[in-house]
Amino acid sequence: MSSSTSPTNDLSGKFALDVRDMGSLKQSARAGSPQALKSAATQFEAMFVNMMMKSMREATPQDGMMDSQQSKTFQTMLDQQTSQNIAKKGIGLADMLVRQLNKQTDAQALALGGEAGDKTSGANAGSFAGMASLMDAKLQRAIAAAGGNAAAKASAATSATSATDSAAAKGSQAPHVRSFQDKLAAHAEEASKSTGIPAKFMLGQAALESGWGKREIKGRDGTNSHNLFGIKAGSDWKGKVVEATTTEYVNGKAQTRVERFRAYDSYADSFKDYANLLASNPRYEKVLASAGDAASFAQGLQKAGYATDPNYAVKLTSIIKRSLAG
Numbered sequence: 001m002s003s004s005t006s007p008t009n010d011l012s013g014k015f016a017l018d019v020r021d022m023g024s025l026k027q028s029a030r031a032g033s034p035q036a037l038k039s040a041a042t043q044f045e046a047m048f049v050n051m052m053m054k055s056m057r058e059a060t061p062q063d064g065m066m067d068s069q070q071s072k073t074f075q076t077m078l079d080q081q082t083s084q085n086i087a088k089k090g091i092g093l094a095d096m097l098v099r100q101l102n103k104q105t106d107a108q109a110l111a112l113g114g115e116a117g118d119k120t121s122g123a124n125a126g127s128f129a130g131m132a133s134l135m136d137a138k139l140q141r142a143i144a145a146a147g148g149n150a151a152a153k154a155s156a157a158t159s160a161t162s163a164t165d166s167a168a169a170k171g172s173q174a175p176h177v178r179s180f181q182d183k184l185a186a187h188a189e190e191a192s193k194s195t196g197i198p199a200k201f202m203l204g205q206a207a208l209e210s211g212w213g214k215r216e217i218k219g220r221d222g223t224n225s226h227n228l229f230g231i232k233a234g235s236d237w238k239g240k241v242v243e244a245t246t247t248e249y250v251n252g253k254a255q256t257r258v259e260r261f262r263a264y265d266s267y268a269d270s271f272k273d274y275a276n277l278l279a280s281n282p283r284y285e286k287v288l289a290s291a292g293d294a295a296s297f298a299q300g301l302q303k304a305g306y307a308t309d310p311n312y313a314v315k316l317t318s319i320i321k322r323s324l325a326g
Helices: 019-029 034-058 067-089 093-111 123-129 131-146 148-156 156-170 174-196 200-211 267-280 282-289 293-301 311-325
Strands: 242-252 253-262
Touching: 034 067, 067 156, 174 200, 174 267, 200 267, 200 293, 200 311, 267 282, 282 293, 293 311
Parallel strands: none
Antiparallel strands: 242 253
């Protein structure tokens, strides 16, 4: 069906929504389809454009002979419709918002134990539901840039509701997450003592590297390497090794390779070697220094070259904050 005939996507026949209509945007985002997401993002773009126009109007003298309360009302209606028409053609904000949310979908899929790009894992629906809080945050910044203090007050209640929903989501934990955490928590706590890195940060990275234990590195004969952190076996490694197929990113493009990885006798040894790697390698000094914050820790690892995946920090932060929160 053409989008021009769909009432969800055709915005030209109605006025741009103001801040108090944020609830309907959330409902559209929760519909769970790409069309609903695009429609909600486009409406948000219209709101942003309208607030900019409103700010410009307020900065313009309006004491002429033809100015009255009625003329201001009709001017507001015209600005709303103009904003809607501009958003329909697009200024790029809606497309950027959709791309960002799609990235979060992949990150959340990993947090829920699925694969990046898997739209059937349940992460897709979670991402659409999470659009409300993301839109609130972006809306607050847009309001601040446009100087719309009155509009900011109107959206305060909506923001508070989104914060409550987010806190409730963090309080739940999937069975596979609890099982993974229970299995490895003691090893993570022990490694935390020698590095200062919170145990759940290490668990989060082990979950990302091993797919919550579903994609552990194994030798060709099926022997488990117990390598939870994807540490490769360089020329200085004197221990056991296994060869396995892995995905590396070169200039942002994924490539499949066969690499040599370190092998351990137990998961405890894996955590010990991981802790030693971070503590002894100079390039991870800043990572250890930023271990108090999940996002900074994840970004530090990526900048230090721990992984080649350009979205590694986003994925790791999502796992720590969403699945291992608390």
